[in-house]
Amino acid sequence: MLEIKNLHATVDGKEILKGINLTINPGEVHAIMGPNGSGKSTLSYVLAGRDGYEVTGGSVTFQGKDLLAMEAEERAAEGVFLAFQYPVEIPGVSNTTFLKTALNAVRKHRGLPELDAMQFLKLIRAKAKSLNMNDDMIKRAVNVGFSGGEKKRNDILQMAMLEPGFAILDETDSGLDIDALKLVADGVNSLRGPERSMLVITHYQRLLSYIVPDHVHVLAYGKIVRSGGKELALELEAKGYAEFGSPEAA
Amino acid sequence: MAATEQTVEQVRAVTEQKYKYGFTTEIESDLAPKGLNEDIVRFISAKKGEPEWLLEWRLQAYRHWLTMEEPTWAMVDFPKIDYQDSHYYSAPKAAKDKPQSLDEVDPELLKTYEKLGIPLKEQAILAGVAGAGDMPAIAVDAVFDSVSVATTFKKKLEEKGIIFCSISEAVREHPELVRKYMGSVVPYSDNYYATLNCAVFTDGSFVYIPKGVRCPMELSTYFRINASNTGQFERTLIIADEGSYVSYLEGCTAPMRDENQLHAAVVELVAMDDATIKYSTVQNWYPGDENGKGGIYNFVTKRGACRGRNSKISWTQVETGSAITWKYPSCILQGDNSVGEFYSVAITNNYQQADTGTKMIHIGKNTRSTIVAKGISAGKAQSTYRGLVRILPKAEGARNHTQCDSLLIGDKCGAHTVPYIESRNRTARVEHEATTAKISEDQLFYCRARGLSQEDAVGLIVNGFCREVLKELPMEFAVEAQKLVAISLEGSVG
Numbered sequence: 001m002l003e004i005k006n007l008h009a010t011v012d013g014k015e016i017l018k019g020i021n022l023t024i025n026p027g028e029v030h031a032i033m034g035p036n037g038s039g040k041s042t043l044s045y046v047l048a049g050r051d052g053y054e055v056t057g058g059s060v061t062f063q064g065k066d067l068l069a070m071e072a073e074e075r076a077a078e079g080v081f082l083a084f085q086y087p088v089e090i091p092g093v094s095n096t097t098f099l100k101t102a103l104n105a106v107r108k109h110r111g112l113p114e115l116d117a118m119q120f121l122k123l124i125r126a127k128a129k130s131l132n133m134n135d136d137m138i139k140r141a142v143n144v145g146f147s148g149g150e151k152k153r154n155d156i157l158q159m160a161m162l163e164p165g166f167a168i169l170d171e172t173d174s175g176l177d178i179d180a181l182k183l184v185a186d187g188v189n190s191l192r193g194p195e196r197s198m199l200v201i202t203h204y205q206r207l208l209s210y211i212v213p214d215h216v217h218v219l220a221y222g223k224i225v226r227s228g229g230k231e232l233a234l235e236l237e238a239k240g241y242a243e244f245g246s247p248e249a250a
Numbered sequence: 251m252a253a254t255e256q257t258v259e260q261v262r263a264v265t266e267q268k269y270k271y272g273f274t275t276e277i278e279s280d281l282a283p284k285g286l287n288e289d290i291v292r293f294i295s296a297k298k299g300e301p302e303w304l305l306e307w308r309l310q311a312y313r314h315w316l317t318m319e320e321p322t323w324a325m326v327d328f329p330k331i332d333y334q335d336s337h338y339y340s341a342p343k344a345a346k347d348k349p350q351s352l353d354e355v356d357p358e359l360l361k362t363y364e365k366l367g368i369p370l371k372e373q374a375i376l377a378g379v380a381g382a383g384d385m386p387a388i389a390v391d392a393v394f395d396s397v398s399v400a401t402t403f404k405k406k407l408e409e410k411g412i413i414f415c416s417i418s419e420a421v422r423e424h425p426e427l428v429r430k431y432m433g434s435v436v437p438y439s440d441n442y443y444a445t446l447n448c449a450v451f452t453d454g455s456f457v458y459i460p461k462g463v464r465c466p467m468e469l470s471t472y473f474r475i476n477a478s479n480t481g482q483f484e485r486t487l488i489i490a491d492e493g494s495y496v497s498y499l500e501g502c503t504a505p506m507r508d509e510n511q512l513h514a515a516v517v518e519l520v521a522m523d524d525a526t527i528k529y530s531t532v533q534n535w536y537p538g539d540e541n542g543k544g545g546i547y548n549f550v551t552k553r554g555a556c557r558g559r560n561s562k563i564s565w566t567q568v569e570t571g572s573a574i575t576w577k578y579p580s581c582i583l584q585g586d587n588s589v590g591e592f593y594s595v596a597i598t599n600n601y602q603q604a605d606t607g608t609k610m611i612h613i614g615k616n617t618r619s620t621i622v623a624k625g626i627s628a629g630k631a632q633s634t635y636r637g638l639v640r641i642l643p644k645a646e647g648a649r650n651h652t653q654c655d656s657l658l659i660g661d662k663c664g665a666h667t668v669p670y671i672e673s674r675n676r677t678a679r680v681e682h683e684a685t686t687a688k689i690s691e692d693q694l695f696y697c698r699a700r701g702l703s704q705e706d707a708v709g710l711i712v713n714g715f716c717r718e719v720l721k722e723l724p725m726e727f728a729v730e731a732q733k734l735v736a737i738s739l740e741g742s743v744g
Contacts, residue, residue, distance in 0.1 A: 048699050051691070076701035088696035092714030101710060102700040109701070141714070158700060 001026045001063060001197045002166055008057035009046045016042040018222030019058070024166070027194040031208055032201045033233060034219035035241040040201045041085065043219070044170040047199075048082040049075050063165065076102075077109030081164035085171040087151040090142040095154065096124060098142045099161055106162055127160045131187045149180030156187040167191070168199045173207040185210030205237035220244035271534065275358060275476050279395070282339035288312060291449050294339050298418045298452075301425060311438040311448030318442045324605035325634040325666060326574050328547065331512065337480045338450045340395040388499075389414055391455045391471040395480060398453045403467065413458040414469055417485050420456035427458055431489055435518035435555045435582070443514040443576075444551040451485035451516065459494035459525075468724055470499040475511055475535070475546065484515035490525035492558065497528040497724055510538075510573060515550045523558030523585065528566070530723050531579075532731055535571035537738075540629075542601030545573025552579035553609075556588035556617075564591040565608065566722040568731045570738040573602060578636065580609035583617035583645075590619040593719040597712075597738045598631030598663070607637035607668075612645040612678070621652040624716045627663035628739055634666040639680055641673040648678040656686040657715050659708065659739065709736025 002024040009017040016039045024030050034040050046053045047060065049072035060067040067075060090098065104114040115123065128138055133153060143151050152172055159167055169188065173181055188211050192198070200211055208216070208230065216232040217224045218241070225244050226232070282293055291312050295305040320331075389403035391414065398416030407414050413424060420428050438448040455471040475482045490496055513535065519527050529552075538545025548571075554563035565579040581590030592608035610619035625633040639650045656665035667684050689711055697707035713720065713732050723731055 048695075050695050050699075072695065072698035073701050073703050076699055082699050084696065084699075088690075088692045090693055090696070090711060090714055092717035093710055098697075098700070098710065101706060102697075102702055105703070105706065106701040162700065 001028075002067075002199075003061045004047075004058070005060075006058040007043075007046070007055065007060060009042060009053055009055050011042060011053055015056070016222055017046065020219075020222075020224060022217065022224065024197045024199065026165075026197055027192075028215065029192065029198045029200060029211065029213045030215045030217065031211075031213035031230075031233065032199060032217050032219050032224075033203065033205075033236055035244070036203075037221075038219045039222045040219055041170060044082055044168045044199075044201055047075075047168055048072060048080060073105070074109070076162070076164075077106045079163075079165035081159050081162055081167040083152070083155040083159060083167065083169045083172055085174055087143050087146075087155050089144045089146075091144050093142050095138045095140060095142055095157075096121070099124060099138075099158060102158070103161055124157075124161060128157060130190065131157055131160060132183065133157060147180075148175040149177070149183065152176060152180070152184045153187060156184060156191070160187070160191055165195065166197045166199070168201065169211075170201050171203065172200070173202055173204060181207065182210060205233040208233045218244060271536070275361075280339075280341045281337050281480075284337055285334045286336075286338060286450070290338050294450055294452060297339060297341070298421065300421055303429065304421060307433070307438065308449050311445050312450075314439050315442070315445040315449055318445060320442050324576050324636070325632060325668075326576060326603045326605050328510070328574055328603075331510075331547070333446075336512065338483070339452060340476075340480045388468045388470055391416060391469075393453050393455070393471060393473045393484065395452075395474070395476050395482065398455070407465075407467075410463050410466065411460040412463060412465055413456065415456055417451075417454045417456045417487060420487070424456070424458070427489065428456070428487065431518065431520055432485075432487055433518075435520060435553050436516050436551050441551060443549040444516050447483045447485060447514050447516045447551070450481075451483040454485040454487075454515070454517075455498075455500075456486070457488040457496060457498060459490045459496045461491045462493045463491075464494065465496040468497050468499060470501065472501045473513075475513065481512040481514065484513070484517075486515070486517040487520075488518070488527060488529070489520045490522065490527045490561075492522045493524045494522075495526045495528075497530070499530040499532070499724060499727060501532050501534070510545060510547055512547045512549065513572075515552075517550070517552040517579075519552075519554035519563055521554065521556050521558060521561035521563050521588075524560045525558060526562040526564075527554060528564045528724075529554070529579070530727065531565075531567040531569070532723075532727060532734065533567065533569045533571055533575070534734060537571045537602050538573040538600070540600045542573070542630075545602070546571065548572035548575045548577060550575075550577040552577065553582065554580070554590070555582045556585050556590060556614075558588070559585040559614075560587045561585050562589040562591075564589075564593070564722070566593040566719065567595070567606075568716075568720070568723070568734065569594070569596040569604060569606060570734050572604075575602075575604040575606050577606045578608055580611070580638075581619065582611045582613065583619065583648075584613045585617075586614040587616045587618075588614055589617070591722075592619075592621045592623070592637075593722045594623045594635075595626070595716045595719045595735065596624070596633055596635075597626045597735060598628070598633045599738055600629040600631060602629075602631045604632075605634040605636055607635045609638040610640070610650060612639075612641045612648040612650070614645060616647040616649075617645055618648070619650045621650070621654070622718050623652075623654045624719055625654075625656045625665050626659065626712055626715070626739070627656070627665050628659035630662045632664045632666070634668060636668045636670075638670040639672070639682075640670075641675050641678040641680065643674045645675050646677050648675060650678075650680045652680075652682045654682070654684040655715070656684075657712065658686065658688045705736070705740050708739050712736070712739060 004022040007020040100120045218226040291308050391401040535546035563581050596604045598604045623635045627633040641648045
């Protein structure tokens with residue numbers, strides 16, 4: 001599904017990713033944990049194609065295609081989804097307008113017919129219901145006036161609508177209380193499937209009690225320094241990241 | 251860098267294609283000789299078969315104009331206009347005697363309006379409407395260069411006593427109304443461009459809604475400048491008598507030409523007791539090319555008088571075209587409890603300049619006004635909001651709220667806000683809010699990460715920014731306006 005080989009990337013001329021190797025198979029959920037400044041968010045932005053994150057070496061293939069050669073919107077259309085650490089507000093644009101435009105752009109790319117207003121409304125209502133979101137939320141402007149938990153759930157609704165093959169959840173747990181976290185995790189779990197892979201990025205083990213990963217990796221100072229099963233997360237929770245060194249040592 | 255080259259290429263491709271109204275119609279024209287003098291004024295008046303009083307009014311205006319100076323206070327910059335280098339009258343030859351029915355309209359002209367997406371065949375509109383459920387029909391007056399070439403649905407409107415025709419026709423058929431109201435809101439000595447218009451105005455629309463009548467359909471005028479080296483001097487007059495209602499929309503397009511062409515219009519609105527006029531503009535004159543060559547100078551005086559108690563005038567404008575826009579649709583709130591509204595979106599891209607806003611003059615008691623202005627600048631464009639709120643001593647309890655938001659795209663454009671507030675009544679309440687923002691990289695990336703192209707993302711974000719204004723447009727035009735907003739900014743983000 002996704003193969004990252006020796007990936008190097010810089011931001012503002014500073015090397016942040018220093019040779020990442022990672023293979024994710026269909027249906028697998030991988031977690032990346034690591035201390036602040038280890039490059040977790042940089043990795044998610046590089047995979048999603050954000051401007052300003054320059055790849056200086058290595059390769060990423062997604063479903064056999066060269067991911068790094070694509071623009072951000074092409075990656076989304078091919079089925080890469082990034083759930084944002086801080087979902088962005090777009091005043092005056094309703095969730096339905098935003099998602100309809102996005103979904104139809106993606107469907108067009110995938111060779112599917114565009115949905116008309118009625119078909120779309122039916123679909124979004126069904127998806128919102130399955131995520132326990134009310135109709136009011138889909139009518140409001142994108143993320144404007146949403147609570148932290150609502151913003152994250154809104155991102156999960158977008159994921160449910162766009163049906164990506166590979167989803168990156170960037171610190172989805174940040175800023176959420178335990179009830180909101182459970183709601184978001186339930187949403188994510190309902191979207192797990194044999195054809196959908198996920199990369200869950202987090203500081204804390206807590207999220208991984210709800211979204212149980214198949215593999216856990218430790219990212220420290222630009223490299224994956226250790227990989228293991230879900231029990232690795234518990235070990236990190238107990239010991240912290242100290243053993244993986246400090247930025248100065250890297 | 252490859253990305254830069256790609257952007258440049260994209261911008262070129264877009265700017266070359268995007269103005270889809272840039273075609274020219276090959277049609278034989280009846281043209282006045284170039285230049286401006288009293289003989290030209292007489293020539294125009296004679297062409298229109300006008301009565302003596304109107305010719306005298308024109309000449310009075312012309313003589314006054316000679317004593318005036320072009321205004322220089324607006325934040326726009328352009329080379330001096332040679333007023334002798336332009337034709338002041340151009341009419342399609344076939345339209346010399348205005349056709350009595352649509353079947354007699356030159357097919358070349360019908361084709362032009364068809365290409366512009368403006369239906370002039372009533373049957374076709376009715377057929378279309380039958381399929382579209384409750385959507386009301388739209389009556390259209392089509393003005394081509396200096397003359398009105400067709401007005402639809404006149405008969406149907408006449409049944410309710412509504413007059414909707416070209417101003418030339420109104421001068422002939424309803425001289426008492428024209429004489430009473432023309433110049434009563436914008437006097438002939440008002441300002442340089444308005445005075446010039448009084449001298450040489452050619453055509454435009456006339457609307458009269460009788461007492462207690464709610465106009466059953468949208469009225470609209472489509473202005474088209476076709477001939478080269480020609481100015482268009484539109485004159486529109488709308489009168490809403492006691493307790494009446496009308497919603498009117500104007501659209502404007504012009505061919506792509508290297509020269510700058512002048513459009514100096516005057517629009518006057520009069521609302522009597524309990525009457526409401528809703529006036530919407532979608533202005534898409536040719537804006538010039540990406541290097542700032544060509545484009546229309548849109549120097550327009552629009553003013554509405556809320557003469558009666560509880561009257562209301564609402565201006566909504568979406569200004570995306572023109573090389574330069576100089577325009578301040580205003581309301582004189584004379585009647586007690588009268589209401590003035592101004593909703594504006596002004597988009598400037600490349601080298602476009604816009605200095606636009608409004609004037610709200612509160613005279614009567616408990617008069618209220620609302621101003622919502624959204625300015626969007628991209629490329630090397632400059633956009634200025636200039637607005638005056640004046641509360642006169644007798645305007646007890648007057649209220650105004652102004653909200654003025656600017657959005658910048660890129661780092662070579664500018665947005666300016668110039669509010670003038672004068673209050674001479676202690677009980678008045680005047681509020682002014684202003685914001686300036688840029689489209690953030692975060693917003694763009696968020697949209698792109700959901701599969702939207704950069705262009706679609708900009709279109710969506712800007713439409714969201716303008717939503718408060720766009721929702722004021724008649725429904726039939728709102729969708730069109732949203733598309734126009736997106737198209738006007740294509741290629742603006744690299």
